[in-house]
Amino acid sequence: MARRGDTIELAVLGLLHEGPMHGYELRKRLNLMLGWGRILSYGSLYPALKKMLRNNLIEELTGSAQPTSRRQRIVYQVTEKGTEEFSRLMSEVGPAAWEDDNFDIRFRFFSSTDMEIRLRVLEGRRSRLQERLDRVQRELAMTQREVDRYAAELERHGVESVEREVRWLSDLINAERGTDTKTAAAEAETTKEGLP
Amino acid sequence: MARRGDTIELAVLGLLHEGPMHGYELRKRLNLMLGWGRILSYGSLYPALKKMLRNNLIEELTGSAQPTSRRQRIVYQVTEKGTEEFSRLMSEVGPAAWEDDNFDIRFRFFSSTDMEIRLRVLEGRRSRLQERLDRVQRELAMTQREVDRYAAELERHGVESVEREVRWLSDLINAERGTDTKTAAAEAETTKEGLP
């Protein structure tokens, strides 16, 4: 049941697995990663942290982790339950995992999962994008073509972007399959595009 | 005061300027354009249409526009007030106009505005993306570099995508400036990328 809101939770758990952090720092990092557009406000982050505290997924880091006195800040760390929840969420491969934001977060923490999961996520995302492409192209074929140059250019650019994303995913999938050797990646490179 | 919710309104007004349409048809077209990800649900569209009806931006198309009987459907068309509102919204160039969805909609209906506005929107969007790029690169330089390969790959891909978008915008800006001649566009083309 990976709902939309679990995305922040997943990201926070993932980041805290890289070391204890306080809210402000988390927000900065979050904005850097899911940052190509969306900016997460304090009004979402802090309530989310409180909720995670209540659910015992994270806890305040007590004791003097910081040398000497520091400014007022609450440093969080994951609990054992948080670690379990993180693993559970990461291996929960479903439609929600192919969505833009959710996919990015999962990818960012791919090192925490095994190859089987990684492939399922990458392939799932790829077919979802491919479906979109097909659907749009099919519907555009049905409707009488638009003549507006800007509409046409926007559409061309959109299709191109998605196609690039699909190629990127294909390369990654090949890389995953080709494990240690570089061969698969190089092979994928040549099939990418013919020279103009 | 272009808020987020005005995006649907802008899109609906724009589409209805291309001809009268009913809600179901509007949704299909909307999903095709702002469609690379987001899908607009009926639960957002129909209430939005009702609201626009109340504000006299659109009206039900009465009379027999359709030859002979058809199935139950409500065909909308823009009112005079709606046309004014559309012009007003389109020329309202502010931060909201550089946002992903809002930008796409504006671009889609660029033919309805003059070059001055188009350039302001394109340049605004470009500097916004450039700022993002700079900010991210600056902050990444400050923080000690991450070593995780997936995190690094995601970041590389993100930077590349935004850079492509910036180049696309630059080409469009040049094309706008080069008005009737193809020279500017062709010139921009060569600066795009060197051959591998």
Next chain:
DNA sequence: GTTAGCATGTAAGGAGTTACATGATTTT
């Protein structure tokens, strides 16, 4: 005749933004 798609809506609820509120610390 029954499935698939057309067509319109409503109610409840979630997720996140905006705006507000506060204060410490570092830099200029």
Next chain:
DNA sequence: AAAATCATGTAACTCCTTACATGCTAAC
């Protein structure tokens, strides 16, 4: 001493999605 930015939070509100509810029409 002022400005920037670090740091944490709350309340109201908006937008939108999900799920539900209904019924027609075309195709198989």
